[in-house]
């Protein structure tokens with residue numbers, strides 16, 4: 012029917028990365044990923060790049076549970092849509108957790124790749140941010156003017172092999188464009204995070220704006236944020 016495959020045991024959908032990463036799949040986010048997500052995000056080499064939420068001393072179980080409850084509810088809605096329709100457009104993406112499938116068939120959580128309507132986290136004025144988000148959320152499913160945002164992290168054990176470049180390509184080209192009707196796809200990354208900016212550039216994004224000393228990370232100097240859009 013589409014690029015999704017379905018787990019024979021659970022019936023859950025997943026997207027598989029192309030060669031040479033066919034042992035890596037993107038699945039819905041299960042609550043059982045609380046523990047492994049905490050372990051990855053508490054690694055300073057990952058957490059520091061995830062914005063104010065990820066930069067604290069500890070990404071706690073309570074934060075992880077809240078986050079997973081929220082994103083699971085979002086993907087559950089899309090999964091219901093996928094089960095009752097074959098073509099779309101669908102309201103979002105039913106998968107986001109990146110897993111490595113081992114030779115014995117077990118799998119391990121190695122990262123997160125969200126593809127959701129933008130909530131304009133870079134806009135500092137609360138009223139303007141709320142206005143933009145409300146306007147975007149009011150757009151009908153499939154509306155080409157919906158502004159989408161991709162965001163991600165990968166376990167240090169799996170970085171530097173091309174995995175996230177392939178994962179972003181897969182989720183955009185195999186699902187976002189054909190089944191969500193996504194046209195306007197944005198992301199952001201801190202200046203000084205060349206890996207993230209390169210993942211996006213290798214997927215057709217360009218830097219559209221650089222917000223100098225914009226994000227308060229609780230340090231002496233605010234951090235500069237690059238905004239990117241897929242062209």
Ligand SMILES: CC(C)(COP(=O)(O)OP(=O)(O)OC[C@H]1O[C@@H](n2cnc3c(N)ncnc32)[C@H](O)[C@@H]1OP(=O)(O)O)[C@@H](O)C(=O)NCCC(=O)NCCS
Nearest residue numbers: 057060164165170171172173174175176200205206207209
């Ligand atoms: C950013 C991140 C997702 C990249 O994932 P990845 O799978 O390691 O990236 P890839 O292997 O696909 O690399 C893509 C390109 O970036 C380059 N790159 C990756 N990490 C780099 C680094 N630290 N410095 C410079 N270049 C880097 C790679 O060499 C590759 O370029 P090439 O193909 O020309 O060699 C991963 O490093 C990560 O999770 N970092 C911490 C969290 C984070 O930064 N999230 C994004 C927040 S905006």
